[in-house]
Amino acid sequence: MRQVIRYGLVIARRDFMAVVATPTFLLFLLTPFLMLGISVASGFGGAYLAKGTDDARVMIVIASAPDAERITAEDSAVRKRLYGHDGGPPPIRIIAPESDIEAQQSKLLGGKDAEVVAILHGTLERPIIVHRPDAAQNARFLALVAEEVLRTERLGQKSEQMLSKPDIREIHQNAPTKSRQQSTGSGAVVIMFMLTIMLASQAVGTLAEEKSNKVIEILAASVPLESVFFGKLIGLFGIALVFVAFWGTLAAVGLSIVPASAGLSSFTPVIGTPLFVIFAGCYFAMAFMLLGAIFLGVGAQASTMREIQMLSLPITLFQLIMFGVSMAAAGSPGSGVARFAQIFPFSSPFAMAARGATDPAIWPHLLALAWQMFWVAITIAVGAHFFRYGVLKSGVGPFTALGRLLRKRTPNGAKSIDKNVNSGKVQLIP
Amino acid sequence: MSFTDDRPVWASGLIKSFGKSQAVKGVNLSVPKGSIYGVLGPNGAGKTTTLRMLLGIIDPDEGERRLLGDANPRHVSHRVGYLPEERGLYPSMKAREAIAFMGALRGMDWAEGRKRADEALESAGLGHVAHGKIRRLSKGMAQLVQLLGSLIHKPDLIVLDEPFSGLDPVNQELLERLILSERDRGATILFSTHVMGHAQRICDRLSIIAGGKVRFEGTVDEARSTLPMKAHYVPCSGGEEVRKLLPVDAELGGNGWHFTVPEGGAERLVVELVKAGHGIAGLSIERPGLHDAFVRIVNAVKAEEAEITA
Numbered sequence: 001m002r003q004v005i006r007y008g009l010v011i012a013r014r015d016f017m018a019v020v021a022t023p024t025f026l027l028f029l030l031t032p033f034l035m036l037g038i039s040v041a042s043g044f045g046g047a048y049l050a051k052g053t054d055d056a057r058v059m060i061v062i063a064s065a066p067d068a069e070r071i072t073a074e075d076s077a078v079r080k081r082l083y084g085h086d087g088g089p090p091p092i093r094i095i096a097p098e099s100d101i102e103a104q105q106s107k108l109l110g111g112k113d114a115e116v117v118a119i120l121h122g123t124l125e126r127p128i129i130v131h132r133p134d135a136a137q138n139a140r141f142l143a144l145v146a147e148e149v150l151r152t153e154r155l156g157q158k159s160e161q162m163l164s165k166p167d168i169r170e171i172h173q174n175a176p177t178k179s180r181q182q183s184t185g186s187g188a189v190v191i192m193f194m195l196t197i198m199l200a201s202q203a204v205g206t207l208a209e210e211k212s213n214k215v216i217e218i219l220a221a222s223v224p225l226e227s228v229f230f231g232k233l234i235g236l237f238g239i240a241l242v243f244v245a246f247w248g249t250l251a252a253v254g255l256s257i258v259p260a261s262a263g264l265s266s267f268t269p270v271i272g273t274p275l276f277v278i279f280a281g282c283y284f285a286m287a288f289m290l291l292g293a294i295f296l297g298v299g300a301q302a303s304t305m306r307e308i309q310m311l312s313l314p315i316t317l318f319q320l321i322m323f324g325v326s327m328a329a330a331g332s333p334g335s336g337v338a339r340f341a342q343i344f345p346f347s348s349p350f351a352m353a354a355r356g357a358t359d360p361a362i363w364p365h366l367l368a369l370a371w372q373m374f375w376v377a378i379t380i381a382v383g384a385h386f387f388r389y390g391v392l393k394s395g396v397g398p399f400t401a402l403g404r405l406l407r408k409r410t411p412n413g414a415k416s417i418d419k420n421v422n423s424g425k426v427q428l429i430p
Numbered sequence: 431m432s433f434t435d436d437r438p439v440w441a442s443g444l445i446k447s448f449g450k451s452q453a454v455k456g457v458n459l460s461v462p463k464g465s466i467y468g469v470l471g472p473n474g475a476g477k478t479t480t481l482r483m484l485l486g487i488i489d490p491d492e493g494e495r496r497l498l499g500d501a502n503p504r505h506v507s508h509r510v511g512y513l514p515e516e517r518g519l520y521p522s523m524k525a526r527e528a529i530a531f532m533g534a535l536r537g538m539d540w541a542e543g544r545k546r547a548d549e550a551l552e553s554a555g556l557g558h559v560a561h562g563k564i565r566r567l568s569k570g571m572a573q574l575v576q577l578l579g580s581l582i583h584k585p586d587l588i589v590l591d592e593p594f595s596g597l598d599p600v601n602q603e604l605l606e607r608l609i610l611s612e613r614d615r616g617a618t619i620l621f622s623t624h625v626m627g628h629a630q631r632i633c634d635r636l637s638i639i640a641g642g643k644v645r646f647e648g649t650v651d652e653a654r655s656t657l658p659m660k661a662h663y664v665p666c667s668g669g670e671e672v673r674k675l676l677p678v679d680a681e682l683g684g685n686g687w688h689f690t691v692p693e694g695g696a697e698r699l700v701v702e703l704v705k706a707g708h709g710i711a712g713l714s715i716e717r718p719g720l721h722d723a724f725v726r727i728v729n730a731v732k733a734e735e736a737e738i739t740a
Contacts, residue, residue, distance in 0.1 A: 010534045018522060214518030220487045221512045222535035224504060388488075 004230055007223035011231025015206070016238040025239075029246055057090035058114045059138055062104065062121035067149075068094040071124075074149045077159035078141075089138045090117060092145070097121065105130065118142055124149055178358065184267045184276075185330040185354030192284050192350055193323045197316065199240040200292040204299035204312050206232050207387070211303065225384040229300075233292045233380070240288055269357035279356045279365050286372040287349035290379060291319060294346075297383025318346070326350035333358045342368065345375035435499060436463045438587045438618040439484060444493035446479050453479045455642035456493070461620055461635070466613050468629040469622040470720075471639035472728050477622040478515050480639065481591050484620075485512055498587055508537040511585035515592045515622075517576050521565035525551060525575045528564055532579030543582060550578040554604070570601050577605065581612065588612055590621035594628050606632055626721040638724060640731040650720055657718040657726060659691040666709030675702050691715055 019025055061071055071094060079088045093114075098104040101121055108116050109130075117135035120142045122128040127146045131139035152159050210216040210228075219228050269276040294315055302308040322344075329341035329351040341351035342364075352368045439461035446454040454476040461467040471477045483490045486503030497503040497510065519528050529550065530543030538546075551560045554574055564572055573596055581588065590609075594602050609619055609632055623629055629636055630650050638646040638653070646653055664686035665672050672687065673680055676699070680689035692699060696715055704710065 006537075007535065010531070013534075013540075014520070014523075014531055018520065022522075209520075210518075213521065214514065214516040215520060216518070217487065217514040217516065218512070218518055218532065219535070221482075221485045221510075221514070222507055222532075 004224055004227045007227035008230035008234055011219070011223070011228055012234035012238060015232060015235030019235075019239050020242060029243060032247060056115045057117050059090050059092045059142055060108050060116050060119045061092055061094050061142065062097045062101065062119065063094055064097065067124060068096075070149045070153075071145060073159045074152060075145050078145055078148055080160070081162070089141045092142070120146065180267045181270055181357045182330060182333065182354075184269050185333075185357035186327060187267075188276075188280050188353045188357065189323070189326045189330050189350045192280065192287055192353055193319075193326070195240070195244060195284060196287045196291050197319055199236070199243060200288050201295055201312060201316065202239075203232065203236050203292040203295040204302075204315075205305070205308050206236065207296065207300040208302065208305070208308060211300075225388055226380060229293065229296055229380045229384050229387070232296055233289055236292055237285065237288055244284070270360045271356050271362065275362075276356045280353045282365075282369055283349035283353040283372075286369065286376065289376040290346055290349070290372065291315075293376060293379035293383055294318075297379065297386055300383065300387040322347040322350065326354060330354035330357075343371075345372060348372055437461060437496070438463050438498050439467070439620055440496040441480075441484060442494045444480060444483055444490045444495060446476075446483060446488065446490050453642060454483070454490070457639065457642070457644055458647075459484070459637060459644065460647075461618060463618055464613065464616055465634040466609060466619045466621070466632050468633035468636035469620065469639060470624065470626070470629055470636055470724060471622070472624060475639045476642040477639055478591055481589055481620070481622060485510065485589060506587075508583065509586045511536075511580040511583065511588040513577050513580045513588075513590045513593055515595075517573055517596075519564045519572055519576055519579075521563065523564055524561050525556065525564060525567065526560045528575060529579040529582050532576075533582040536583040536585070538583050546582050547578070550582060551575075554578060554608075570597055573597060574601060574604075577608070581608070584615070584617075586617055588617050588619045588621075590619065592623055593621055594623060594625055602628070626719065626724055630720040638727050640728045641735055645727050645731055646723075653720055653723045654717050656723050658693070659715050659717050661687075661689055661691050661696055662712070662714045662716070663687045663689070663703070663710070664712035665703065666711045668706070668708035672703070672708050675699070675706060675708075686712060 061068070063071060071092070075092050082088060095104075095108070105119055105121065108119060118129060118131035118138045120127050120129045124146045127143060129139045129142050148159075157163075207216070207228075210219060216228075219225075271279070295312070298311045298315060299308050302311050322341075325337065325341045325344070325347045329335070329338035329347075332338055333355065338351060338355070341347040342355060348368055349372055352365060356365065437460050439459060441457060441459040444454055444457040444459075445452065457476065457480050459469075459480070469477050469480065479488070482488045483493075484495055484497060484503065486497070486507070495501070495503070498506040500506045503510075520531075523531065526544055526547040529547035530538075530540050533543030533546065534540050548557070548560055551557050556571060556574060556578075559567055559571060559575075564575065567575065577590075577593065580590075588609075593605055593609075597605060606628060609621070613619055633650055635647070635649055636653065637644045646656070663672075663676070673682075676687055677689045677692055680687050696713075700710065700713070
């Protein structure tokens with residue numbers, strides 16, 4: 001074991017330096033800026049698109065001239081009360097009634113100059129409102145305006161005059177709440193998943209370099225293959241740590257300038273922020289190692305970039321399932337799904353990180369970390385075995401190994417019966 | 431063939447198959463300590479597979495192996511230097527770093543590796559490329575860098591798979607000198623080749639592998655002595671009449687006769703030729719080279735295999 005670690009570190013050092021000491025790493029480090037840029041750009045695009053859509057939407061009130069004036073005044077007053085000066089449902093357009101209301105309504109709904117989402121006609125006492133499926137709220141707004149017109153009239157007041165003088169104050173909730181702690185857990189799952197999938201997936205192609213430039217034979221002759229796998233993972237993890245440290249520092253600086261009034265303290269995990277961060281770091285390491293070991297083991301079987309890409313897809317999908325399970329666990333702590341996600345090795349790091357936000361117990365984390373380490377070792381050993389068998393054409397295949405294992409477990413009596421059956425001495429009765 | 435401590439490389443009955451094809455069919459090997467040992471064989475004979483099994487890169491399907499006395503080659507890998515047939519270096523690494531890395535893989539400290547790398551590169555005339563990246567080196571230079579990397583930890587056993595291929599004559603000579611100096615240092619060298627010249631010059635002992643089996647084991651002279659000596663005789667006179675006195679395989683070529691020296695030696699034949707008045711204008715007797723012995727053994731194996739197939 002000591003040898004595996006020792007030589008693993010030699011390989012890790014080589015891999016780490018080969019990546020970090022290059023200009024391309026800087027580009028990789030700044031990749032999230034590009035992602036942020038894309039998010040901002042698509043946000044602007046989306047906002048423009050939404051604004052354009054909203055601008056085209058209108059509500060129609062088919063009413064006579066006197067009603068139209070009252071409705072317009074009340075619409076303005078209600079909007080001011082509910083939303084301030086801006087916002088609220090689409091604007092109301094008043095149209096004089098025609099002889100055939102049904103036909104007029106159909107014509108308005110089919111009109112191309114504006115998207116009519118709701119139409120009010122009839123009297124104010126018995127308004128008839130039709131609306132599109134996604135505009136129920138708009139219909140209720142029209143009903144409210146009609147109601148307010150009548151109320152204002154009966155009270156004998158002006159539309160904008162209010163009977164009460166509300167004192168509206170903003171308060172900040174700083175004490176941690178359960179729902180916010182769950183949000184912290186979910187946030188941890190999302191961040192860990194994004195980091196893991198982005199950084200660990202690089203493991204899939206790392207052995208391709210050694211295979212293409214034939215260094216693998218030197219490595220295989222010098223050190224145990226487990227060292228090669230372990231070293232590659234540690235090297236990549238070192239790169240991931242540089243990445244996380246850089247962005248973690250930026251995030252910490254960003255959070256430190258957020259004012260206390262923002263209420264971030266209500267998101268404090270139940271085990272405390274420092275311990276939560278430490279555990280999240282450990283779980284990230286485990287998630288990275290587990291996923292990286294799978295990527296590495298599977299990628300090692302591939303000979304070309306095309307094969308590597310094809311092999312990456314099922315692993316990514318598998319990891320997405322783990323993400324979904326972990327998110328479900330974060331959303332329902334203590335449930336059966338949560339327990340499954342915390343025990344199943346490949347979702348355990350995410351689910352346990354989420355658990356840290358809502359459960360104060362420490363010992364399950366220590367147990368989970370040991371459990372996950374055990375699975376990291378198994379995944380590396382299996383990956384190395386497959387590599388030895390699939391690439392170096394040495395050792396036994398997975399099915400042969402399974403067969404041998406099963407034969408070992410077969411009782412002697414059963415073995416001798418099999419032998420007799422095979423030799424024809426015993427006839428099996430159907 | 432039993433194992434003894436003075437055999438850094440020992441193997442008995444090694445068998446290895448890839449799918450349905452049996453690449454190695456029971457190889458036995460016993461390399462004396464401090465010797466230069468050649469594994470000769472035609473392409474596809476099973477040399478590389480045998481070396482890989484000896485080094486523990488792959489496991490044999492059957493048979494036993496001992497490397498530096500240990501049944502598990504992994505346990506002694508820090509005492510072994512290996513140059514594979516397919517050369518492999520990281521193109522983005524600097525030459526001295528590549529050598530230090532190979533030393534580190536064999537348990538050496540990085541700093542010590544760099545120091546020795548500088549010395550080794552300097553003595554091999556490659557001091558000027560120490561800080562150059564591998565991708566900028568010529569193929570021959572990169573090959574030498576890799577060789578230096580495999581020797582940097584002063585191994586007790588050096589295994590070289592086709593070390594001369596890809597090198598120009600000057601570098602081939604440099605490599606021969608390097609191998610001899612490593613032997614003088616006390617290391618045991620095992621190398622594979624199908625170029626007989628190098629083997630004939632530097633091997634203390636050798637094995638000829640063909641068809642997955644060892645067909646000959648011994649010294650270079652023993653290999654050569656498997657073939658009878660050849661004579662080249664130039665008579666003073668006599669023309670075609672000389673043929674009557676010469677062995678049946680005698681052929682006229684150039685300015686004289688070529689024939690196999692009879693089993694008892696050439697003395698009696700020389701006396702008869704002189705008595706018959708043909709005289710001796712020239713006579714040379716040569717032992718056939720390793721090349722001839724190799725070709726004869728390989729051809730015999732091919733014939734044997736063809737017979738079995740038929």
